[in-house]
Amino acid sequence: xxxxxxxxxxxxxxxxxxxxxxxxxxxxxxxxxxxxxxxxxxxxxxxxxxxxxxxxxxxxxxxxxxxxxxxxxxxxxxxxxx
Amino acid sequence: xxxxxxxxxxxxxxxxxxxxxxxxxxxxxxxxxxxxxxxxxxxxxxxxxxxxxxxxxxxxxxxxxxxxxxxxxxxxxxxxxx
Numbered sequence: 153x154x155x156x157x158x159x160x161x162x163x164x165x166x167x168x169x170x171x172x173x174x175x176x177x178x179x180x181x182x183x184x185x186x187x188x189x190x191x192x193x194x195x196x197x198x199x200x201x202x203x204x205x206x207x208x209x210x211x212x213x214x215x216x217x218x219x220x221x222x223x224x225x226x227x228x229x230x231x232x233x234x
Numbered sequence: 235x236x237x238x239x240x241x242x243x244x245x246x247x248x249x250x251x252x253x254x255x256x257x258x259x260x261x262x263x264x265x266x267x268x269x270x271x272x273x274x275x276x277x278x279x280x281x282x283x284x285x286x287x288x289x290x291x292x293x294x295x296x297x298x299x300x301x302x303x304x305x306x307x308x309x310x311x312x313x314x315x316x
Contacts, residue, residue: 175277179268182282186261195257195284200264202277 155225157217158208164217165210166225170232175202184231194224237307239299240290246299247292248307252314257284266313276306 155168172178182200185207189195199206207228211218237250254260264282267289271277281288289310293300 175268175272179265182264182280183261186257186282190257198264198282200268200280200282 160208163210163215165208166217166221167206167208168225168228170205170207172203172205175200178203178205181205181231185228188224188227188231192224192227194220196224196228242290245292245297247290248299248303249288249290250307250310252287252289254285254287257282260285260287263287263313267310270306270309270313274306274309276302278306278310 155166158165158167170178170181172181178200182198182205185196185198185205194209194211196210197208199208207225209221209224209228210216211221237248240247240249252260252263254263260282264280264287267278267280267287276291276293278292279290281290289307291303291306291310292298293303
């Protein structure tokens with residue numbers, strides 16, 4: 153499953169579920185995504201669960217999706233390769 | 235706001251929202267909660283956002299709340315003091 157555009161609380165967002173083998177690997181990906189967010193000064197919602205992380209990007213200021221969110225989504229995908 | 239009992243996907247769960255000053259502090263709390271979970275072998279859902287972390291405990295096996303979830307909730311609260 154790739155990125156989906158969803159609507160939550162009347163705001164369009166980009167969401168993807170990333171699967172992992174256990175909790176520690178999921179939490180590690182959460183931290184990588186968090187570091188990426190801090191670097192960009194743009195912060196997603198990151199749901200960490202046993203074996204999966206759900207990342208949701210949207211632009212708070214415009215209450216919707218901006219080109220930057222798609223860039224951040226692509227950069228999140230890149231984290232899987234490290 | 236303290237712990238609330240909520241029902242999500244027909245499963246009763248314990249949920250609390252913890253507030254922080256920024257993303258880094260929120261992510262730090264996520265990691266502390268993750269370490270607690272790994273130690274206990276019992277894993278919550280942890281939603282990390284800018285300035286807040288939402289922790290949700292429930293028992294997967296019984297699809298509901300067990301005494302252990304209330305203990306984990308109390309231990310999560312203790313993390314704020316460290």
